[in-house]
Amino acid sequence: MNSPDFDTLLNFFKVLANENRLKLVGILSQTECSVEDLAARLHLKEPTISHHLMKLKELNLVEMRSQGNTHFYKLNGDTLSYLNKSLFTSEQMANWTKDIPTEAWEEKVLRSYINSDCLIEIPASRKKRLVILKWLVNKFDLGRTYTEKEVNEILKRYHPDSATLRREFIGYKLMKRDKGIYERLAENLWQSEREIMKQKN
Amino acid sequence: MNSPDFDTLLNFFKVLANENRLKLVGILSQTECSVEDLAARLHLKEPTISHHLMKLKELNLVEMRSQGNTHFYKLNGDTLSYLNKSLFTSEQMANWTKDIPTEAWEEKVLRSYINSDCLIEIPASRKKRLVILKWLVNKFDLGRTYTEKEVNEILKRYHPDSATLRREFIGYKLMKRDKGIYERLAENLWQSEREIMKQKN
DNA sequence: AGACTAATTAGATATAATTCTAATTAGAAA
DNA sequence: TTTCTAATTAGAATTATATCTAATTAGTCT
Known part of the structure; x- marks a missing residue:
């Protein structure tokens, strides 16, 4: 028995998010009742009761049995315990x-700062700047080295202020520099977003 | 730690009964996020996000931490597991x-058939008739006997058709008759409502 | 068959919730 | 200080929900 998906669960909450329907569930958990009785x-x-019972029935939360004209409703406890079982595990919610x-x-940030593959402006906020720099660093190959001149040349294709961008690559640990020679770093060595956000803008 | 009451639970369902709020819970269960990020x-x-987060915060479902201007939200797992714990036990719902x-x-039946202590009409439906008869049988003392004539006299105070009512007392097992002598039966000997409803109207 | 009863369906109205834009607040940077 | 950014608050418009009355259906009783 696999766990309910997002839509089922949402529906479940919607159905139970009503004072009178929740009371109906409460009553029907104790005793079997006719519509007339519940209305009273x-x-x-x-x-109105019929309408609410319909919604409960669509989710299999209640069952109905006819006796002559009278319809007796009662709770379907199995459905309830199924839905109730570990709804909020981390894996569940990840789904x-x-x-x-x-x-x-x-x-969104990329769209607003980059127009036809050109950087319109360097974002002021640290967070947005990181997004742009991550995009820019992709223009360099992994596993090869660049001289400062080469780095500047490539960066100039996207924005005139190549010096700032080059310096930021180092600051954000997207590249490393050793004696004037630059090399792109692998993603797993980048400063985590979390770390970056701990600093001020 | 006692379990949540009706209103708390209803509120919980109301808050989670919204597609976007449920998604927020999903996202925040995986990672901490700023309002801007969530909006995107x-x-x-x-x-809109602020508004939803407010509702989640009122229930203690999320927590907020400020960093400069940015507000980072994350899930409060404790609240979730507290609410999730055995919500739908029978005792819980009885509450x-x-x-x-x-x-x-x-x-309601009594109100509609009885006016200033007088029976307007004998209900046609078996179920309602029982309600009226239970009310009528209270006019007789428990533990003493009545002749048929005495029974009729008392019944006539409430309705002219005492014969029918008297016969129904026996049929519904509210009274017993032995050689023309009537006696009221204790409630625990009455036919159960369930039994009566199994019969046709 | 006709009358009655309980439940449901259809349709209208009232109430509540979601989402937006515009204005405001609080913090950070220039 | 002034400017900028992110978040929130206020208020309006759209959309969804709950509830009712009236009409319909299905089952019983006479």
């Missing part, structure tokens, strides 16, 4: 976000 | 209904 207990009209791209914000 | 990921404006009177429907 909650001081609502029968159509909900699987269709939400993590890089949405970075893409 | 969910394609919503910052004020929700403690302020809902069980007899609401019976009272």
